[in-house]
Amino acid sequence: MTTPASVPPIDRQQTFYEQLGGHQVLAGLVGRFYQIVATHPVLRPLYPEEDLAGATWRLTAFLEQYWGGPRTYSERRGHPRLRMRHQPYRIGQAEHDAWLEAMRRALDESDLSDEHRATFWSYLVMAAGTLVNAPG
Numbered sequence: 001m002t003t004p005a006s007v008p009p010i011d012r013q014q015t016f017y018e019q020l021g022g023h024q025v026l027a028g029l030v031g032r033f034y035q036i037v038a039t040h041p042v043l044r045p046l047y048p049e050e051d052l053a054g055a056t057w058r059l060t061a062f063l064e065q066y067w068g069g070p071r072t073y074s075e076r077r078g079h080p081r082l083r084m085r086h087q088p089y090r091i092g093q094a095e096h097d098a099w100l101e102a103m104r105r106a107l108d109e110s111d112l113s114d115e116h117r118a119t120f121w122s123y124l125v126m127a128a129g130t131l132v133n134a135p136g
Helices: 016-020 025-040 053-066 071-075 082-086 093-108 114-131
Strands: none
Touching: 016 025, 016 114, 025 053, 025 093, 025 114, 053 071, 093 114
């Protein structure tokens, strides 16, 4: 069956993941973030692995899924359960602030538009606030 030429194509809204540029863009952003983490005196102790490749994959896959991309994170790890997964680590105000500062640097070095950067940043601030589990 053919569609008459007078019927306009379906206008499908792009996901934020697609608007950002997909996997390559998120992988680059997260890769830069973990370059910062690797030498950060407050953040590095929060990552017990010698190699940050696992953490890099997890954050990239999580952000892809969150923003409407592939559901690989949940397929491999189940529900994100962010608070539960971060509970073993002491996350106080210093860790919160350091994490956001490193993410801000990575975002500022990205090629994202100001609008996309602002949307992404708003989410990061909200998410980081929910993970604080220690006073001070």
